[in-house]
Amino acid sequence: MSTVAAPEHPWLLPATLRGRPEPARRAPRRSVRDWIVDTHCFLFAVGFLVLAFGDWQEGTESFVLRSPFDPALMAVDVATAVPACLALWLRRRWPIGVALALMPLGLFSACGAIALLISIFTVAVHRPLLPAALITAWHVVAGAFYCYLRPDPDLSYWGNVALTTVLITTVLAWGMFVRARRQLVLSLRDRAERAEAEQQLRISQARHLERTRIAREMHDVLAHRISLLSLHAGALEFRPDAPPAEVAQAAGVIRASAHQALQDLREVIGVLREEPGDRPDRPQPTLAELPALIEECREAGMRISEQITVTAASTVPESVGRTAYRIVQEGLTNARKHAVGAAVTLTVSGAPDDGLTVEIGNRNPLGKPPAPEIPGTGTGLIGLAERVSLIGGTLDHGRGAGDDFTLSAWLPWPA
Structure with a gap:
């Protein structure tokens, strides 16, 4: 400042x-x-x-x-x-x-x-x-x-007095005018400096908010990558006698996931160190990238049954599509963390004026999990609720009938 x-x-x-x-x-x-x-x-x-x-x-x-x-x-x-x-x-x-x-x-x-x-x-x-x-x-x-x-x-006496009085009061009025003008100039200068300082503060706040937004996006991606990495590592731990081809394939997936996670982490740190305008923002995923996300999770061993029926998907607003992608990503990540091996159902449906509905469900796993639970910060669903509320949608999550955990959201989609 x-x-x-x-x-x-x-x-x-x-x-x-x-x-x-x-x-x-x-x-x-x-x-x-x-x-x-x-x-x-x-x-x-x-x-x-x-x-x-x-x-x-x-x-x-x-x-x-x-x-x-x-x-x-x-x-x-x-x-x-x-x-x-x-x-x-x-x-x-x-x-x-x-x-x-x-x-x-x-x-x-x-x-x-x-x-x-x-x-x-x-x-x-x-x-x-x-x-x-x-x-x-x-x-x-x-x-x-x-x-x-x-x-x-x-001049007469009173004429001379009047002339003297006019002269003295004119000097007083002139001095008051100069004082008022200087006060006005100083006040305007002070206002300009305050406005400049407030503008710098607004710019700083905007930069901070932009960094927070980008870091939050990267956090979701990084959590997804690390959960995949943990899942593949757990499979190798409990299948030490697996065929060499499967071990090599799992090791390759672990290496690729670790490399991608490291790249994402480097980008997060770069966002926190640099100004938002120093580098262009990476393209944000939208609804069109959902099949690739589902396929990536299936390759990691997840059982996913999806049903995507979206009318005029190409007209989905960018903010709505990006939020829907993040909801699916967070839901699959949570299922991978807390319900290892459980089947996951995914439903995405919607149309213009009706809105976009996203629902992810998984059954509670039976017995003790084969590996320690992947730790989490507990803020993923909080961040999702904030995202959804910013675009005017609703988000619900919790356990329902049959001890199933369901994450559902409705997002507005104007025609």
């Missing part, structure tokens, strides 16, 4: 995305973009200070300095505006602290006006609405006092 990188400005995220309380934030290292922005803000504030000081020295009015001021007040203005401009370098780390420190300048400072507006903008961008609104309200009140202390010769 991919890891989600920390955002460049974590204080912009809502509390649910930050995962920690608001006071515990820590400012990140200033990026190249931050250095460029901070440098421009500092130079803009210093440039305004220089223009205002130059107008005062010349005694002229401009858009910077609207009227001549008292020399003592102007000296205090310049003396306080210089550290205000320098304080802008600290605005990212302590936006509220810098804004609070510069609040008294709003009462009288003309040279530090840009620094004051930048501090308001910084608080609006990096902090919630409440502290930004309180600081802005103070500057609106301070602006009214400033308009009284330094009146504009071209």
Whole structure:
């Protein structure tokens, strides 16, 4: 799963995305973009200070300095505006602290006006609405006092107050817009990263399910091969005086079965080690392979009486045919394990719309089995029930009249 990188400005995220309380934030290292922005803000504030000081020295009015001021007040203005401009370098780390420190300048400072507006903008961008609104309200009140202390010769007092209020609130609104936009971008980025992580998780789960499906298919095949191998080995054990031709034939079948079982086991291990897409899936058996399965079991010594009456067998859905094959395979394997030497009856019938019926029965063997019972995991019938339920069928098994064991299944077969 991919890891989600920390955002460049974590204080912009809502509390649910930050995962920690608001006071515990820590400012990140200033990026190249931050250095460029901070440098421009500092130079803009210093440039305004220089223009205002130059107008005062010349005694002229401009858009910077609207009227001549008292020399003592102007000296205090310049003396306080210089550290205000320098304080802008600290605005990212302590936006509220810098804004609070510069609040008294709003009462009288003309040279530090840009620094004051930048501090308001910084608080609006990096902090919630409440502290930004309180600081802005103070500057609106301070602006009214400033308009009284330094009146504009071209505007009335209330006109000057209204203009100052509009300017300050515009800076606040601009900062809130930037903050909202950044929060939206970070939220969309977080959603994209979460969606990518969830997609990777879904892919991993799909791969796991595919591996499990293939391994389950191979388990059924492997159990069938090993049961055949055990049956032939048991025949050799109890017929040591058999003719050499029969011994050679049985040994050949054992060798072939062992080789095939080893090949199947190798494929199972490969499925568990590799990705499902690394190799093509082996063809899965269907209803057409039932005669070959029955003949293989007969060669192993099983007595099987089959009756296969399927109408339009070529139209059987692949999933239904594959499930029917696995039911027959599991039924014959169980009969070979638990009812050695007993006759087995197999019935497969069905038609479109009527469904496909599979029934396997064997009598309980009399007496003690000639060889130790082949061990099993006990999960074969559980796996079959799951297969059948996935395609909407039913599966029943158990002992009936005459102590016969019957395995029957009905599988849907739409027309």
